Amino acid sequence: MFEIKPYWQNYIDGAWVDGGAGRIDVTDPATGNVIAQHALADAGDVDRAVMAARRVHISGVLTDMRPIERGRMVQAMGRFLTEHRERLAYLLSREQGKPIWESEIEIDGAAL
Incomplete structure (x- = not known):
């Protein structure tokens, strides 16, 4: 059918990045098999994402549209x-x- 990427990064502040807390397995509930891994965000990743969103909000780029x-x-x-x-x-x-x-x-x- 479709290929599943083996590893998915987080999208933070305009870039695809690894997670500060490593990786987490994504399992197929039907088989229990690991089908991929996803970047696992830590508190620093969350802070960077929130700061990026805040910058966009404060910039007015969306509210001025x-x-x-x-x-x-x-x-x-x-x-x-x-x-x-x-x-x-x-x-x-x-x-x-x-x-x-x-x-x-x-x-x-x-x-x-």
């Missing part, structure tokens, strides 16, 4: 989810052990 522009940005995120629905549903199902149809409903709801 016209509502129609912010709306278009959110719509683009929804289109991304819709365009990658099949792959995302597969990944969610493998990670969470839920049926594909349930993952598709979750993605459709997030894309609205």
